[in-house]
Amino acid sequence: MATEEEDLQRIFFLECEELVASAEQSVETLRAGGTQDDAINALFRAVHSIKGGAGAFGLDRLAKFAHAFESFMDLLRKGRATLDAAAIDLLFDGVDVLRMLVDEAQNGTQAPPQRYDAAFSALRKAAGLETGPADSAPEPAAPDPTAGIEFEAPAAAALRQYRIVLAPGPRMLAAGVDPLRVIANLKALGSVSVEIDASDLPALEALDPAVCHLRWTIALETSAPRDDVDEIAGMIDDLADVAIEDLTPPEPEAPPEPVVPTAEAATAEAATAAAAPVAAPAAGAPVPDTRREKPVATVRVDVPKLERLGNMVGELIITPAFLARQASDLDTEKHRRLFRALDEMSQHIRDLADAATSIRAQPLKVVFSRFGALVRDLEKSTGKRIRLEVSGEGTEIDKTVVERLSEPLTHLIRNSVDHGIESAEKRLAAGKDPVGLLKLSAEQRGTHVAIELSDDGAGVNRPRVLAKAIERGLVSPGANLSDQEIDDLLFVPGFSTAEAVTSVSGRGVGMDAVRATIAEMGGQVGLVSRTGLGTTFSLHLPLSLAILDAMVTLVGLHSYLIPTSAIIESLRPAASALVRMDGQNTLLAWRGSMLRILSLGAEFSVPGAMDDPTRGILVIVKPAGGELIALQVDDLIGQEPVVVKSLERNYRKVRGISGATILGDGRPALILDLPALGAVMARRPRAEAGTNAG
Amino acid sequence: MKVMPMETERHKHVGTDGPESQFVTFEIGEHTYLIPIERVVEFRTWTEPTSVPHTPDYVRGIVNIRGEIVPVYDVAARLGRGMTEPGPRHVVVIVRGEDSRSVGLLVDSVTDIVNARPDNMAPMPKIEGGDATPFMSGVVFAEERILGVTDVDRLVTEAFPDGVEPGGPPA
Missing domain, CATH: 1.20.120.160 (HPT domain)
Structure with a gap:
């Protein structure tokens, strides 16, 4: 289309x-x-x-x-x-x-x-x-x-139109059945327009409030089967008169094949294809949702308005915690109603926050839908045969995240096709289906969305990865690395196992870019690989960029927040693990490497911050696309989800700071910009060499 | 120095009985200044804001104004009159610029509201080659005094008039 x-x-x-x-x-x-x-x-x-x-x-x-x-x-x-x-x-x-x-x-x-x-x-x-x-x-x-690029037209089940007349009987309300509930159930099937008939409404004196005097005429347009409509009507048929009339105009010709390829059907098809390897290349087609999307009325809203709403909700989120703290010394028995109201309020505010987040959300389908074409192109250019199965594309996530996901996911799919899935001959030899299977799925888990891309290919070739890493000087020869550590090498900048450089695939640039992009959005990338069985990449992303999981740290009297996703470890260093270099630099010996220590107290000139690293805490972080650094703070307060606010909106960008949030006591606190701090560190040793190199 | 042609409010309003403007007056030391009332969002008593690294000293920090992060500027320091030593009686006036940026202005006290008719107001004369009063947009004759009107837009937007990012590498 x-x-x-x-x-x-x-x-x-x-x-x-x-x-x-x-x-x-x-x-x-x-x-x-x-x-x-x-x-x-x-x-x-x-x-x-x-x-x-x-x-x-x-x-x-x-x-x-x-x-x-x-x-x-x-x-x-x-x-x-x-x-x-x-x-x-x-x-x-x-x-x-x-x-x-x-x-x-x-x-x-x-x-x-x-x-x-x-x-x-x-x-x-x-x-x-x-x-x-x-x-x-x-x-x-x-x-x-x-x-070029072609897209599967979404397989549309035929829309049918019904007229449903709902006339509640005298006992319907008394039986506790709400006619509006019935309409809501119908609405869940498709688009609905409702007319209300109040002509039977008696005069006020004669009105029995326990009897429903209204009738509804509901026009329903749905792709759901007639059975679903009948079922809803059936639930109330002893309490109300429900007349259902099918108004769908008859089709002049035979209806198009209404079959939507479900996962099972696709598997069956693949099985056939396996039996006869000449079969049609239906392989790259994504598996669409079986239910057609309902038309929904929409309203365009300016982004600043949404932001204001988000701000106000963000402000509200911390109110219950604040009130609870104020009320903590009250007698819970005496003030039971107050505490119940507090509970209810915090529940409502959480719901409100969810609703506010969902306004900015978009289904992942927007980005997933382009991968069918990508896989087909890759089939052509690599000669491999691949079937893409997509699920969970209705999962919603912040609009900005959706837009930025396309690039890393494209890289991952290319990577899986290039390095994961074997050629048809190799697959046959290994006793596998000659058609490789690529599964892309998404699912919401609490405040995060998990996206998984798995292939049934050969898995990471660890001996080759290790050899390559040694050859590139990324790992010292003779190093003893765990499987996980070897897999992790794939994400190191400049690493590649590609034997040939092609225009579509990469030179190993993709994987570190993927990790960097995901980390910028506050997410994480994981990889699980089993030799001979395949590789699964999992992306873990926050539902909203506005909410960040952060570690609250204390430096002097100030709180600074570190995005939890970047934290590797926190430790109180032993004096023996520290190596003092010149005036500016202290190094930490950690897991066999030397990390540079950045004292936040010194970097931000915080009065009263601790000088001595052995009396503070070192938080080892991995800035997106940079080297590990150890941030020195005085103490850790705890981990909590915070609402990210812009400093630029009313002020400007500040070096080393990515934004601010409002803590439980109502005061703002600053969120660290780890890549920028990493860059500060990277500049230091070169300062003596002179900055006029260019 | 050449004085640029002056355009007064008189030109903008027909006659002298145009609508009155209202100003909030605040004090710094012995000086009284005005802010157009439509720019004032709210007043807060002083509480120590969260300090922000790599900022000039007149930026006292940031505060939370109904969920927005708003910087607080020390007006005395901004005008080159030295840092304020604020206590609980000092006031932060939250103002909004034309670009809808908000900032808090730390002042000694907020004293009054004055009304001014158009013929009692004049813009600041612009002087070529220099800006003698960079944060004043005009003057008002009120209560037998001449009072400066603060240029809120300039205060709000020109955080770094010299174009040097604080904390950045030396030029």
Whole structure:
């Protein structure tokens, strides 16, 4: 369907805008002589993501250009090209042309051919992809441009229209059956419009309040079977007259196949396919929800209004705790009603908070629906056979999260297809179904949403991962790593087990980008792999970006909050574990490596903060996309979910701080920006070397 | 120095009996200043705000105003009159700028509300090449005195008039 494709493209272009902006920033950082590794990695990831999306949408020129750009970045990253002034100029140029190409793909405004040709050929030369003129070099393996993108039209069960007349009998209300409940049940089946008939209503003197004098005529449009409607009517047939009339206009021709492929059906189909491997390639098709989505009336609301609502609710959330504290020394017997009211109020406020969160929520379907096409493209480009099963796409999560999920999930799916699922021959040899199974599921668990992507492939090849990590110098030879630690290497920047570099798949950039993006949203990525049986990635994401699980720490008299998802461990260090370097730096020996200690008291000039690390607590954190650091605080107070508030709204961005929240006593407290603090640490040792490197 | 052409309120209102404007007066030391009343959201007595690192000293910290995080500026320090040593009798005036940003202004006390007719008000003369009174938008003749009207928009938005991010690397 064209509109859906356009929607997806629109989202891709929005992402491109962000990616190009971030790429620009990275180049700017490089020119200013900032931390090189981070900026190069960030730039590489941005270009890589654009390449991936462009490939999936068949945007050939963009994909080709991004591929050349990426190849050059790869050399820079590995230190095989030098980052001199000419290289930086080339990067600037590259980002510029990249922006034009995105614009070209989006609006049809053609990028100036000379600039394109010049930058393209310069990048290819710099990347060692060509020595002569641009055209003579072989084309990088670009995705089939004719593949385009197609979407399964959602299999719609036929809509039927009913007219239902509900006339409650005299005993209905007395029996405790609410006619409105009946209407609500019908409404759950589809869209409903209700007319009320009050003509039987007697004069006030004659009115018996225990008898219902009203009748309703309900027009129901539903895809649910007639049985469901009859069942609702059946529940009250001794208490009311219910007349059901089917008004659906008869179809002139035979109705289209109403079969919706359920998971079982798809499995059966796959079994058939397995028996006869020439069968139709229905493989990449996602399994749609069996129930068609109901049309729902909607209202457009400005985001600031939603934010105000969220603020006020956030304020309310902490009120019950505050009141409970105030009431804690009251006699519970004497004030029983007060305490009951308090309980009820806090329940209502929790419900209100849930409702406020759900307003910003969007079903994951928005992003899941693009993966059917992606998998089909991957089938074509890899020659592997894959069936994608999607479930739980109705699970809702904050709109911002939905938008940012597409990129990491795309990476994960590519990764599973490239490195997880084996070729049909290998699968047959291993006694497996030649068609690989990829399952993508989502589910809400409390205040989080769990998304899982599992394949039934070969699992992580741990000996090879370890060998590669040693070869890349990520692990010292002879290191004794657990399976989990080896699996974790996949997320280290620059790691890759890909044997061949292709235009669609990556060079190992995907996995660290995935972890970084998820961590930025306050989530976590986990991986469970069983050799020969497959790999499961699980993403754990907060329902709302506005709510963060945080550790409250104390420094001097101030509270600082650390996102719990980034915390590895907290400890009180022994003096023997500390190594003092120069005036600024102290290192902590921890699990065989040396971590830098960042004293929050010193960094934020907090009066009364403890100097001596052995008397405080060190919180070991993993900033998104950075190295482990040990944050020194005076004490830990506890862990709690907090509502994130913007500092920028009324003030401005503050270095090292990502936002603020309001604690139970009504006072604001600051939330740490761990990537920024990581960057502060990363800059330190280079300070002596001079900052004018660029 | 050249005095730029002055546009007074008189030009904007026809006659001298236009609608009256209301101002809240507050004091810092011996000085009295005005804030247009429509900019004032609420008054709070001073409580120590949560301090924020890497900020200039006039930013006393942040407070919670009905679920929003709002910075508190020390107006005396902002005007170059030294840091206030606030006690429980000091007042924080929460004001809202045109861009709907809110800030709290720490002042010694809030004293009065004055009315002014258009012919008793004038904007600040603009002086080329310099800003002698950067946070005043005009003057009001009231109670036989000339009182400065604070430029709330400027106070609210120009947190860093010199464009240097505090705590950032030295230029």
